[in-house]
Amino acid sequence: MLLRLPTSVSEAQEYLAQGAVPVGGATLVWAGWQRDGFPELAMSLRKLPEANEIGPGRLGAAVLLHQVDDRVPEVLRAAAATVGTGAVRRAATVGGNIVGSTLRCLLPAALVLDARATVLVQDRSYETDLGEVLAKRHLLLALRWNTPVVTGYRKLPAAAGGPPPLVVACAVHADDSGHRRLRVAVRDGYEVLGETTDAGPDAGQVTDALDAGPLGSLPAEARAAVREQVTDVLARAAAVH
Known part of the structure; x- marks a missing residue:
């Protein structure tokens, strides 16, 4: 297998046109390659500046998870x-x-940030939503978002070898007029559900509004975790003026 390490977007596009397989950190593909055979040409973005940025409102796709900081x-x-x-x-x-x-x-967290994705195809790079990225399995270059008022995250314990643990992610956003909206995303098993509602001062009313939508179909334990996380996030947001 020949591994390419592009240092520019145009170079990465050239390797894509040649059929290079993106490898990320290779933690998910290595076992499959050992079983099924290695591709002739692969590509890592670890040398591409646009994919390695980390800072306010931006996170590159080649950033290692242990590098994701404050x-x-x-x-x-x-x-x-x-x-x-x-x-x-x-x-x-x-x-x-x-x-x-x-x-x-990371998907629930990216969804509640209302993140936009910069993706790379053979002839261009462009910005799109996460739904398109997942549906078409685009090569992700970076995520971008507007800074939220406050966020929260909770992952419930889960037995080893069982279903994936429940994840609840929340973020409160404010528009230019100061109006606040709450975004919630929940991973239940392998499915991710999301919803947006007004971030009012009454946590009970907010969680009741969430229960009236797709999140209301979650099991009782999951709905309780959502209520707890939403209540905490709204309380912290109320202290931010």
Whole structure:
């Protein structure tokens, strides 16, 4: 297998046109390659500047999970910190987790940030929503978002070898007029549900509004976890003026 390490977007596009397979951190594909055979040409974005940025409102797809720190919102930082083991987090990448993983541990966090994705195809790079990224399995370059008022993240304990643990991610956003909206995303098993509602002062009314939508179909334990997380996030948001 020949591994390419592009240092520019145009170079990465050239390798895509040649049929290079993106590898991310290779934590998810290595076992399959050992079983089924290695591709002739692969490509890693670890040398591409656009895919390695980390800072306010931006996170590159080639950033390793253990590098996700307090330069990004709490919800993303907590999501990255709870993926696998320390060894996995030192090898796995943001893009590999969101696009290549069936668990997609970072996806709920990215959804509540209302993140937009910069993706790379053979003839251009462009910005799109996460739904298109997942549906078409695009090569992710970076995530971008507007800074939220406050965020929160919770992953419930789960038995080893069982279903994926329940994840609840929340973020409160304010528009230019100061109006606040709450975004919630829940991973239940392998499914991710999301909803947005007004971030009013009454947590009970807010959670009742969430129960009236898709999140109301969750099991009782999951709905209780959502209520607890939403109540905490709204309380912290109320202290931010």
